[in-house]
Each structure stands twice: as C-alpha cells, then as structure tokens.
Amino acid sequence: xxxxxxxxxxxxxxxPDSVTADNLVEISGLHFRRSGRPIFSGLxxxxxxxxxxxxxxxxxxxxxxxxxMITGQLRPESGTVKVAGQNVAALSRNALFDLRRxxxxxxxxxxxxxxxxxxxxxxxxxxENTRLPDALIRHVVLTKLNSVGLRGxxxxxxxxxxxxxxxxxxxxxxxxxxxxxxxxxxxxxGLDPISLGVVLRLxxxxxxxxxxxxxxxxxxxxxxxxxADHCIVxxxxxxxxxxxxxxxxxxxxxxxxxxxxxxxDGPVPFHYPAPDYAEQLLGVGR
Amino acid sequence: MTLPLQLWGGLVDSLRKLGAVTLFxxxxxxxxxxxxxxxxxxxxxxxxxxxxSLVIIMMSAFFVGMVIGLQGYDxxxxxxxxxxxxxVVALTLFKELGPVVTxxxxxxxxxxxxxxxxxxxxxxxxxxxxxxxxIDPIRRIIAPRxxxxxxxxxxxxxxxxxxxxxxxxxxxxxxxxxxxxxxxSQMQEFVDPEDIFEGVLKSFVFGVTAGLVAVYEGYNSPxxxxxxxxxxxxxxxxxxxxVLVLDYLITAYLL
Numbered sequence: 113x114x115x116x117x118x119x120x121x122x123x124x125x126x127x128p129d130s131v132t133a134d135n136l137v138e139i140s141g142l143h144f145r146r147s148g149r150p151i152f153s154g155l156x157x158x159x160x161x162x163x164x165x166x167x168x169x170x171x172x173x174x175x176x177x178x179x180x181m182i183t184g185q186l187r188p189e190s191g192t193v194k195v196a197g198q199n200v201a202a203l204s205r206n207a208l209f210d211l212r213r214x215x216x217x218x219x220x221x222x223x224x225x226x227x228x229x230x231x232x233x234x235x236x237x238x239x240e241n242t243r244l245p246d247a248l249i250r251h252v253v254l255t256k257l258n259s260v261g262l263r264g265x266x267x268x269x270x271x272x273x274x275x276x277x278x279x280x281x282x283x284x285x286x287x288x289x290x291x292x293x294x295x296x297x298x299x300x301x302g303l304d305p306i307s308l309g310v311v312l313r314l315x316x317x318x319x320x321x322x323x324x325x326x327x328x329x330x331x332x333x334x335x336x337x338x339x340a341d342h343c344i345v346x347x348x349x350x351x352x353x354x355x356x357x358x359x360x361x362x363x364x365x366x367x368x369x370x371x372x373x374x375x376x377d378g379p380v381p382f383h384y385p386a387p388d389y390a391e392q393l394l395g396v397g398r
Numbered sequence: 399m400t401l402p403l404q405l406w407g408g409l410v411d412s413l414r415k416l417g418a419v420t421l422f423x424x425x426x427x428x429x430x431x432x433x434x435x436x437x438x439x440x441x442x443x444x445x446x447x448x449x450x451s452l453v454i455i456m457m458s459a460f461f462v463g464m465v466i467g468l469q470g471y472d473x474x475x476x477x478x479x480x481x482x483x484x485x486v487v488a489l490t491l492f493k494e495l496g497p498v499v500t501x502x503x504x505x506x507x508x509x510x511x512x513x514x515x516x517x518x519x520x521x522x523x524x525x526x527x528x529x530x531x532x533i534d535p536i537r538r539i540i541a542p543r544x545x546x547x548x549x550x551x552x553x554x555x556x557x558x559x560x561x562x563x564x565x566x567x568x569x570x571x572x573x574x575x576x577x578x579x580x581x582x583s584q585m586q587e588f589v590d591p592e593d594i595f596e597g598v599l600k601s602f603v604f605g606v607t608a609g610l611v612a613v614y615e616g617y618n619s620p621x622x623x624x625x626x627x628x629x630x631x632x633x634x635x636x637x638x639x640x641v642l643v644l645d646y647l648i649t650a651y652l653l
Contacts, residue, residue: 183530212532223527237531240538289531 136161136293136325137182141191144177151177153349155191164319164326166340166357168333168371170380173346175329176220179295182327183217184208195293213241216286220298222278224270224285230257231266234285241289256284260314276307283314287322294318296328300335308332312339333372337361345371422614425536426544433541443546447508448553454507455500459558462499463565466490470566471574480574484581485588487566488559492589492597496559498645501604504551505637509612512543513633516616517626525617540613547609548602555601596652603648604641611637 137159144152151174159165167175180186181193184200193200198211224233234253238244244252257263260280270278279299286294296315300308316339319326330336337343337357345353345360345368353360353368361372370378386392433439470486516539519525525535563585570576612633619629 180526185526185529209532209534212530215530217527217530219523219527221523223523225524225527226522237533240531240533285531 134160136196137327138194139178139181139191140194142181142188142193143190144174144181144186144188146177150349152188152191155346155350157344157351157354159325159327160342161325162319162323163341164315164328164339166336166343167327167329167346168331168336168343169346170371171331174349175346176297178346179217179297179327179329182293182295183212183215213289214291215293215295216289216291217295218279218282218286218297218299220301222270222275222282224273224278224282226270228270229266230262230268230270230273230281233270233281234288237285237289252288253284256288257281259287259318260284261310274307276303276310279303279307279311280314283311283318287318290322292325294324294326296326296330298330299328300330300332308335315339333374337372418618419610419614422617423610426541426610426613429534429537429541430545432537433545436542439538439542440545440549443542444549444553447504447512447543447546448550451504451507451550451554452557454503455554455558456561458499458503459496459561460565462495462558463487463491463562463567464569466495466562467566467569467574471570471576480570480576481580482584482588483566483570483576484563484583484585487563487570488585488589489593491559491562491566492593493600494645494649496555496562497597497600497604498641500555500558500601501551501608501641502638504547504554504604505608505612505634505641508547508550509608509633509637510630512547512609512612513616513619514626514630516540516543516613517619517629520617520619521621521623521626535617540617544609544613547612548605551605551608552598552601555597555604559597592652596648599652600645600648603644607640607644608637611640 135158137157139158140156142152142155143150155178167178169175177186181188182195182200184203187201195211196214198207200208200211203211224230225236228236231253234256235249238249238252254263254266257266260283262277262280262284265273265277265281270281273281283299299311299315303311312335315326315328318324328336328340340357343353343355343357343360344351347367353363353365355363360368363369363372367379369375370380376382466487467483470483470490471480474480474483474486516525519539525539528535528538567581571578571581615629615633615636619625
C-alpha cells in the first residue's frame with residue numbers, strides 16, 4: 113500500500129522553513145521521475161545553516177536521490193535545488209565543481225578507493241583539487257584522521273577496515289577540504305552499537321566544532337533523533353512532516369507516529385495487499 | 399512485434415549506442431592532455447594493461463609463430479620455395495596476425511580487467527564519490543586507462559611480432575632445416591616499410607578500439623554483479639567483432 117499524500121492524513125504537514133536567508137539549501141517545486149515512476153512531486157524544503165537536519169522516510173521514497181540532486185549528480189525535471197544561493201542544475205560544469213568543493217558526502221557503503229590506503233584515500237581530494245606540498249597534505253590528513261580516532265590506521269587498506277572504521281575514514285575524507293555542507297547517506301546502516309555511537313558523536317561534534325551544516329539521510333529514527341536539530345519526513349514525493357524530533361514523536365498523525373516508533377502495522381500495513389486468507393488456503397484462486 | 403519493426407528498433411538502438419560511444423570518446427579525448435600531463439598515472443596503466451599482458455602475448459606469439467613456420471614450410475616446400483619462409487612469416491605477422499591476435503588477446507586479458515575494475519568502481523560508488531569531491535572520473539580514471547591501452551597495444555604487437563618470428567625461425571631453421579641466412583635475408587628483401595606501417599596503423603586503431611570499448615562498457619555498466627559481468631562479456635565480444643571488421647576495412651583501403 114502506498115503512503116497517503118500530504119494533506120490527506122497527516123495533521124502536522126506544513127511548508128517547512130523554505131526560502132529564508134538563513135537556509136544553506138533551498139528546494140522548491142521539485143519534480144523528478146525515474147523509469148516513469150514519480151519520485152518527487154512538488155517537493156519543498158529548506159535546510160538551515162549550522163543545523164543537523166535528518167531526512168527520513170520509507171525505503172524507495174527518494175532520500176538518496178535528493179542528496180544526489182543537492183550535489184548535482186541528478187537534475188530535476190522541474191523546480192529548483194539551490195545550494196548557497198546557486199541553482200545547482202543551472203551551473204556550468206566548472207561552477208558545479210567549485211560548488212562541490214564546498215560540500216562533502218558520506219556514501220552508504222563508504223565508497224573508499226580500494227586501491228589506495230587510508231592515508232591516500234583522505235589525501236586524494238586534496239591532491240586532486242589543490243597544489244599543497246606533501247608536508248602540508250600529511251599534516252592535514254593526520255589531523256582529520258585524528259579527529260575520527262583513526263590516526264593509527266593510516267597505513268591500512270580499505271579491505272582491512274571494519275564497517276565502522278570505513279565509515280569514519282569516509283567521514284574524514286568528506287571533511288578534508290573543510291566543506292560548508294556535509295551530506296550523510298545512511299551513515300548508521302550495518303554498524304554495531306559501539307561504531308554507531310561513535311559515528312553519531314562524530315556527526316554532532318564535527319557539525320558544532322567546524323560550523324558545518326549537515327544533512328543526514330537515515331532510517332534509524334531513534335539514533336538520529338538524538339542529534340538532529342530538525343527532522344523532515346518524506347513520502348510519496350513530498351514532505352509530509354517536519355519539526356524537531358520530539359515534535360514528530362508526539363505528532364497526532366498515525367502515519368508519522370508509526371514511522372517514528374517503527375510500529376509494524378498502521379497506515380502502512382504489515383501485509384502486502386492479497387486475496388482473502390481463508391479463501392486462498394481453501395484453494396479458491398491461486 | 400513484426401520483423402521490420404524489430405529490425406528498425408535494433409537499428410535505432412545501434413545508432414543511439416554509436417552516438418553515445420562517440421560522445422564518450424570526445425569526452426575522453428578532451429581530458430587526454432590533462433591525463434598526459436601526469437605521466438605517473440599513464441605509466442601505471444601501461445604497466446597494468448601492457449606489462450602484465452606480456453606473458454600471455456609472448457607465449458601465444460611463440461606458438462602462433464611455430465604454427466606459421468610449420469604451415470608455411472609445408473606449403474612452400476610443395477613449390478620448392480622454402481627459402482622465402484622468413485619473408486612469408488614476417489609479412490603474415492606484421493600485416494595481419496600480429497595486430498589482430500594481439501588485440502584479441504588484449505581484449506581478453508586487459509580489456510576485461512579494465513571493464514570489471516571500472517564497473518566495480520561504479521557499483522561501489524567510487525566514481526560517484528569522485529564526482530562529489532569535484533574530481534572528474536573521466537579525467538582521473540578513464541582517460542589514463544584509455545591512453546594506457548592505446549600505448550600498450552602497439553608495443554605488445556611489436557613484442558608479438560618479434561617473438562612470433564623467433565617461433566617461426568625455431569621451427570623453420572632449427573627443426574625443418576631452412577637455411578638461416580636465407581630466412582633472414584629474404585625477410586629483409588621482401589618486407590617494405592609500407593608493410594610495417596600497415597601493421598603499426600592497425601595496432602594503433604585496435605588499441606583505440608580495445609581501450610574505448612573496455613572503458614565505455616565499464617563506465618556504463620549497471621551497478622550490480624550481473625551488470626559488471628555482462629559488461630566484461632560485452633567488452634570481449636564487441637572488441638573481437640570490431641577488430642575483425644576494422645582489420646578488413648583497413649586492409650581493403652591500403653591494398
């Protein structure tokens with residue numbers, strides 16, 4: 113069963129914080145389809161500077177697609193995605209690359225370069241984008257590695273890292289050019305509780321210490337609620353709710369509450385639509 | 399769907415893919431100067447594609463040379479022209495077998511490695527991560543590998559020709575008893591610079607073809623295990639067919 117559209121069942125739906133001078137990312141009227149299936153149907157949202165914003169929603173709702181639009185890897189059919197006041201889709205390739213140097217992104221599978229060791233993985237964007245001398249690159253890389261607690265792992269290859277360590281290395285790589293905006297795609301998936309706690313702490317610490325703006329796409333509602341300043345729930349191509357974590361947890365909407373509490377049944381039913389159970393068991397139909 | 403419609407659809411798809419490959423080649427060529435400005439990246443790829451293919455190239459060349467030596471000796475002996483064996487072997491290798499077999503072996507050894515490496519980088523988001531880091535994957539990953547292939551294939555062809563001639567010399571002179579002086583002097587007598595040029599031209603064109611197909615298939619492979627496998631298979635099949643077709647076209651043009 114599909115999620116209800118905004119306005120139909122969700123009581124706390126509101127136009128979220130969009131188009132203010134304080135927003136680093138502004139998305140308005142975003143439409144996008146993949147293989148004929150609508151992913152976004154008039155999405156509007158804004159991301160405040162200096163905040164950690166959690167973007168949540170059911171699987172397949174387009175959260176990762178949204179991150180790819182913010183980084184300019186995908187272009188919207190209509191509507192605008194603005195980062196730091198620049199319309200991403202309208203930028204030339206050089207201007208887009210200039211903008212991307214102000215962003216960092218942590219991929220779900222870390223996306224470390226498998227033929228480079230940890231040190232070279234983090235040095236990679238610095239070597240490719242700057243002409244800094246090796247001594248300074250070494251200093252920068254070791255500083256970032258130390259900030260994620262992996263200075264001692266500089267010589268390891270990606271295949272020798274645990275999932276949590278790989279995520280932290282990817283985080284150090286995403287931060288190495290001191291971006292303004294850091295995007296996290298499912299940063300907690302597949303992590304043990306200790307690694308998860310470390311990554312959570314690092315997201316908060318980095319955001320506050322470096323004055324970043326962070327967007328975290330995650331299914332882990334309980335975990336992300338601990339550190340997010342603002343939560344946005346997306347479904348059926350639109351924002352269906354937004355607000356602080358506590359505000360969403362206390363939402364009068366069954367749908368939002370089901371999502372926030374992870375209840376198995378509710379507006380999104382446990383059972384996929386099927387014929388009558390008794391009739392099917394008794395052999396009527398297939 | 400009727401047969402004419404299917405054929406039309408196939409034609410349109412083929413033209414679309416040809417256009418996409420051409421645009422991809424243009425994008426690579428634009429980044430080649432930047433890639434060539436970093437010789438370490440190029441030499442690394444020449445090592446991966448070329449040096450690591452040397453064993454299979456040399457082994458194959460020696461046996462191909464021995465077969466040409468045997469077959470050539472058998473045919474020429476019927477005409478009592480065994481002395482021109484050296485010239486026949488050299489012309490066969492320089493003009494045809496050297497470039498063609500090297501390109502086919504390159505597609506099987508290095509082309510598949512390139513396609514699967516790039517396909518896996520796509521599947522594990524390494525290429526997407528580069529784009530987000532403001533690093534153009536065409537400049538950093540694709541162009542050096544393409545240039546590496548274009549450099550490697552002619553060099554491997556030269557090695558193939560040299561080892562192939564040694565294989566033919568071993569069979570013809572050492573085993574079958576063709577005169578050593580006649581073997582080499584006839585080769586010098588009958589092989590013209592134009593013959594060498596034809597081989598060099600073919601090996602260069604095949605290097606561009608094998609490199610382009612491998613990086614294109616890898617770069618555009620679906621990000622799944624099956625997708626990478628299919629890209630690898632398509633690399634070998636497409637390169638093999640294109641090499642044989644281009645070989646005919648170049649031969650027909652130059653003769």
